Amino acid sequence: MEDMRLPQRLLRLFDRGNGLEVRVWTNLYRLFFGRIGKGAVICRADSVISPDRIFIGDQVGIGHGARLDALQEFAGQAYEGSIHIGDRTSIQPYFHVAAAAKMCIGHDILIASRVYISDHDHQFGDASKHVGYQPLTVAPVRIEDFVWIGENVVILKGVVVGHHAIIGANSVVTHDIPPFAIVAGAPAKVIKMRPRSEPEPQG
Numbered sequence: 001m002e003d004m005r006l007p008q009r010l011l012r013l014f015d016r017g018n019g020l021e022v023r024v025w026t027n028l029y030r031l032f033f034g035r036i037g038k039g040a041v042i043c044r045a046d047s048v049i050s051p052d053r054i055f056i057g058d059q060v061g062i063g064h065g066a067r068l069d070a071l072q073e074f075a076g077q078a079y080e081g082s083i084h085i086g087d088r089t090s091i092q093p094y095f096h097v098a099a100a101a102k103m104c105i106g107h108d109i110l111i112a113s114r115v116y117i118s119d120h121d122h123q124f125g126d127a128s129k130h131v132g133y134q135p136l137t138v139a140p141v142r143i144e145d146f147v148w149i150g151e152n153v154v155i156l157k158g159v160v161v162g163h164h165a166i167i168g169a170n171s172v173v174t175h176d177i178p179p180f181a182i183v184a185g186a187p188a189k190v191i192k193m194r195p196r197s198e199p200e201p202q203g
Contacts, residue, residue, distance in 0.1 A: 022064075037087065042066075053082040057107065060085055063093035071100045071120075077135050081119075086145065091115075100138045106145040112169070117141060117155040144179070164194060 022043045030036050032051040037058035045066045048054070053070035056062070062085075071081040081099040085091075086107035095111060097103060098118040105117070120136040139158030143149075147161050150169035155161065161177045168184030168191075177183055180194040 034082075043093070050081065055082070055084045057085055057087035057089065059088045060091070061089075062091045062095065063113070065094040066091070067096040067098070069096075069098040070103075071098065071136075074100070075133050075135050079136070079138065099141075100136050101140045103141055105143045106147070106163070108146050109143060110148045112149060112151040112153070114151060115149050115153045115155075117143070119157045121157060164196075166194065 022041050025044045026036065026040065026042050029042050029051065033054050033056060034052050035055040036042065037056055037060060039059040040056050040061070042056070042062045043064035043066070045068060047067045047069065049068070050070040050072050053072070054068055068083060069081070070083050071079045073079065079100040081101060081103070083097055083099050083103045083105070085105045086109070088107055089105060089109040089111070091111040092113040094114045096116045097105070098120065100120040103117070103119055119141040120138040122131045123134045123137055124131050126134055137157070141155060141157060141159050143155070143161045144163035146164045148166045150167055150171070152170045153167050153173065154171070155173040159173050159176060161167070161173065162179030162181065164180045165177045166182045167173060167177070167188060168182070170186070171184050171188040172186035173183070174187045177188070178190070180196055181190045182192040182194060183190050
């Protein structure tokens with residue numbers, strides 16, 4: 001039995017999501033981030049902008065390939081981007097969050113892979129300039145506690161996602177989501193409401 005456990009232990013040591021590599025990257029990020037809480041782990045990110053403006057709670061997990069962008073300047077304009085992620089939030093690989101204002105992602109949230117959350121987009125009124133060189137339109141985003149965000153979801157500027165909401169895979173969220181709502185679609189619409197308490201056991 002002990003021989004069977006040894007290969008599993010060796011594999012776990014080099015596991016991309018919870019092995020030696022992620023421990024090394026987490027400890028490196030601790031030198032630069034505004035805060036990384038107790039028990040939090042951050043896999044190797046694709047990019048990090050303004051790490052001193054990124055604050056991670058306790059027991060947070062962020063999968064590999066994330067882009068964490070707290071913008072302080074763009075197209076010659078100053079911004080005050082910061083990212084705040086609450087305790088026990090679990091984020092799967094290839095997450096992209098972009099903040100030009102204060103971005104608040106709450107406690108106990110489950111975020112699937114390839115989710116994009118942004119509090120801004122590009123202005124495009126000047127046809128003589130490339131869109132990527134024009135100023136940003138900014139409206140803060142807030143994700144409240146106990147939310148479940150499915151695969152490939154996009155959450156756009158100015159949105160508040162209410163606590164205990166569920167956002168179905170591939171949804172595009174353009175308006176506020178009420179607490180306990182289950183939403184899906186592009187744009188996302190409420191399809192059902194969750195019960196606000198667990199049903200009583202039957203029998």
